[in-house]
Every structure is written in C-alpha cells, then in structure tokens.
Amino acid sequence: MIRHFLTGEELTGADLHSLLDRAAELKADRRASRALEGRSVALVFERPSTRTRVSFEVGVVELGGHPVVLRGDELQISRGESVRDTATVLSRFVHAICIRTGAHGQVAELAEHSSVPVVNMLTHDHHPCQALADLLTLRERFGELDGLRLAYVGDGNNVAHSLMVLGAKAGMEVVVATPAQLSPHPLVGQVAGGQAEGSGRVTLTQDPAAAAEGAAALYTDVWVSMGDDGIEQRRELLAPYRLDEELLRRGRDDAVALHCLPAHPGEEISAGVLYGGRSAVWDQAENRLHAQKALLELLVGSA
Numbered sequence: 001m002i003r004h005f006l007t008g009e010e011l012t013g014a015d016l017h018s019l020l021d022r023a024a025e026l027k028a029d030r031r032a033s034r035a036l037e038g039r040s041v042a043l044v045f046e047r048p049s050t051r052t053r054v055s056f057e058v059g060v061v062e063l064g065g066h067p068v069v070l071r072g073d074e075l076q077i078s079r080g081e082s083v084r085d086t087a088t089v090l091s092r093f094v095h096a097i098c099i100r101t102g103a104h105g106q107v108a109e110l111a112e113h114s115s116v117p118v119v120n121m122l123t124h125d126h127h128p129c130q131a132l133a134d135l136l137t138l139r140e141r142f143g144e145l146d147g148l149r150l151a152y153v154g155d156g157n158n159v160a161h162s163l164m165v166l167g168a169k170a171g172m173e174v175v176v177a178t179p180a181q182l183s184p185h186p187l188v189g190q191v192a193g194g195q196a197e198g199s200g201r202v203t204l205t206q207d208p209a210a211a212a213e214g215a216a217a218l219y220t221d222v223w224v225s226m227g228d229d230g231i232e233q234r235r236e237l238l239a240p241y242r243l244d245e246e247l248l249r250r251g252r253d254d255a256v257a258l259h260c261l262p263a264h265p266g267e268e269i270s271a272g273v274l275y276g277g278r279s280a281v282w283d284q285a286e287n288r289l290h291a292q293k294a295l296l297e298l299l300v301g302s303a
Contacts, residue, residue, distance in 0.1 A: 004111040004118045005295060006104075008128040008166040013197035015298075016135070016169055023136050023287070023294035033293070035301025036065025039095040043121075046072035046101040051261060052121050052129070055288040056098055063293055063301070068094060072101075087113035096300045117299040124158060125185070130260050130284075131162035132291035134219070135170055137283045141256055142216055146171030147199040151215035151251070153177045153208040153241045154268055155234070156184035159221045159260050164192040164202045171198030177211035178204075179237040208241045212250035217280070218243055219258040220268045235267070244270040248278065256280040 002010040011019070026032055041060045045053060053069070060067040077086045087110045090097050096117045099107055104125035111118040120126060139145055150167055152160050156178040164184060167174040174192070176184055183204060192202045205211055212218055220243040224231050248257055257273045259281045265271035274281060 002299065004114075005128060005299060006107055006111060006118070006120045007126045007191075008131060008162055008169070009191060009195060011166075011169065013169050013171070016166065019132065019291070019294050019298060020136050020139055022297065023132070023291045024139075026293045026297075027136075027287070027290040030062055030290075033062075033297055033301070034064035035297040036060060036063035036095070038064070039300060040066045040068055040093070041096045041098060041296070041300070042068045042070060042090050042094045044070045044072070044075065044097065044099040044101070045121075046099070047122070049100055049121075051285055051288055052100055055292055056121065059289050059293040059296060063296060065095075065296075065300075083109045084113040086110070087118075088115075091115040096296065119295065119299065122158065125188075126162050126165075127158040127260070128162045128166060129288065129292055129295065130159060131166040132295065133284055133287040134163065134258060134260075135166060135172075136287045136291050137258070137280050138172075138217055138256075140283065140287075141280060147173065148217075149173045149175065149215045150217045150219060151175045151177065151208075151211040152219045153211060153243060153247070154220045154238055155182050155223060155225075157182075157221060157225060159219075160184050161188045163219065164188055165195065168192045168196035168200035168202050171196075171200045173199065173201055173203070175203045175205065175211040175215070177206065177208040177241065179241070180206055181237055182234070208247060209250055212247050215251040215255055217256050217258050218248055218251050221260055222262065222264060223268050238268065242268060242270065243273055245272055245276075248273055258284055261285055 057067045098119040100121040104123040107120045223238045
C-alpha cells in the first residue's frame with residue numbers, strides 16, 4: 001500500500017485504475033463509504049483555494065472524518081518552526097496531512113518526517129489530485145483510457161506535469177504543446193516516459209495545432225499563476241496556444257475541452273469553448289471530490 005501521494009509516481013497502473021474504479025463507485029453513491037469514521041485529516045492551505053478546499057473538506061466529512069482546516073498563517077511554520085517539527089507534531093494529532101503550498105520540496109520534507117500519509121493538494125511542480133479527476137472525467141466520457149490522445153496546450157506547469165505522469169501511466173498518449181521557454185521540466189518527461197504503461201507515451205511539441213490533431217480531449221490552464229513573473233511576456237508567448245473553437249475542431253468530432261479552473265475566458269480559453277456543449281470542465285471540477293475520496297480511502301481508510 002502506498003504511504004504518500006506527492007506526484008502520482010507512487011501509484012502503479014493497476015493502482016491507478018483501481019482508484020478510478022472506486023471513485024466511480026463513490027460518485028454513484030456518495031454515502032457508500034465511512035472509511036474515515038473517527039479519524040481527523042489536517043488540510044493545510046498556504047495558498048488561496050476554491051475547488052481544492054471545498055472538495056477535500058466535503059470529502060473528508062462524507063467519509064465520516066473530521067477535517068482540520070489550517071491556513072498557513074495559523075501554523076507556527078509561518079513563524080519559523082521547521083517543516084520537520086510540524087510534520088512530527090501533526091502526525092501525533094491527525095491520521096493524514098494534506099497540503100497546498102508552493103515549493104514541492106516542502107511537501108517532500110513533510111512526507112519524509114510524517115508518520116501518517118501526506119497528500120499533495122498542489123505545489124508549483126505537481127497537481128496530481130487534479131490529474132486523478134481529469135482521468136476520471138475522460139473515462140466517463142470515453143470508457144477506456146488506453147490509447148486515448150490528450151492534447152495539453154499552454155504553459156508547461158504543474159498541471160501539465162501531472163497529466164504527463166498519470167496520463168502515461170494510464171496508457172494515454174499525452175501530447176504537450178508549449179512555447180520553448182515554458183516547456184515542462186525535462187525530468188518529469190523522463191519519469192513519465194519511464195513509467196508509461198500500455199499504449200502510454202508522452203510527446204512534447206511547440207505546435208498546438210499538431211498536438212490537437214485527432215485528440216479526444218484538449219486541455220489548457222491559466223497563463224499566469226500565483227507567483228509567476230514576466231506576466232506580459234508570458235501572455236505574448238502563450239497567445240498562439242489559446243484553446244478556442246478553431247483548435248477544438250482539430251480534435252476528434254467528439255473531442256471535449258478541459259480546464260482545471262479558475263479560467264479567464266478570452267485569454268487561455270474562449271468563452272464559447274468553456275461554456276459550450278463540448279466542455280467537460282464542470283465534470284472535472286465535480287470529480288475532484290470523488291477521486292480524492294477514493295484516494296483518502298486508499299491512504300487512510302485501510303491504515
């Protein structure tokens with residue numbers, strides 16, 4: 001059994017498909033599990049949040065547990081207490097620690113010194129819980145994931161990284177189109193390629209039209225995230241990577257549009273695509289809840 005969920009690398013392909021199976025069951029019956037009965041989960045938010053905060057808090061409650069929601073400024077870590085000491089102390093109180101923060105190293109250090117499971121709710125480098133929800137959404141729309149082509153266009157950020165890792169592990173063909181200056185980290189590509197299963201593979205390109213050709217899903221994210229520098233330069237670089245009606249037409253006839261939200265209609269995605277009939281964005285948002293419940297059940301419920 002896996003101890004922590006930091007990047008998605010911890011799961012085997014079999015683990016991933018089993019988790020998605022369970023997420024679908026929990027979606028069909030939201031009261032099907034009380035796996036966290038009598039248990040508490042620390043939810044640490046060092047960055048503002050809507051979907052992550054609500055989906056995790058509701059998920060813990062629906063599993064019978066107690067969410068302990070902590071903002072970064074409510075912890076002594078904001079006043080200089082070490083990550084190690086924080087991990088050690090929280091492990092004495094709660095049954096799992098979930099954290100949304102900036103530097104990925106902080107999550108890794110927390111996991112190193114924690115005696116309870118640690119879940120990465122989001123870091124600058126990885127967003128694996130979002131990718132779980134994305135895969136659940138695609139499986140609902142298309143059935144099998146193996147061999148399915150997913151085109152990600154825009155900034156090679158944490159969302160792109162997690163799609164590469166978990167998409168390839170699920171057997172998908174993940175094509176990531178970014179400007180050269182904003183390409184994904186090469187080590188992530190190596191990991192994703194090395195862990196690919198079935199028909200899974202990752203391809204990097206600078207051509208959004210080529211990436212979209214024949215894709216079952218076209219995915220994008222905001223062009224400017226919290227903490228990004230050079231905002232105007234980023235917008236200029238990313239302007240050719242907008243997910244609009246023209247780009248969507250390059251995909252399959254039944255292709256769907258994906259976005260992890262929050263969105264800026266008219267910037268990285270057109271309003272017509274975001275709110276149109278081929279948008280699966282709102283299913284993605286809902287599926288955060290069900291995928292994360294399955295993950296918490298896996299990590300904590302059987303411990």
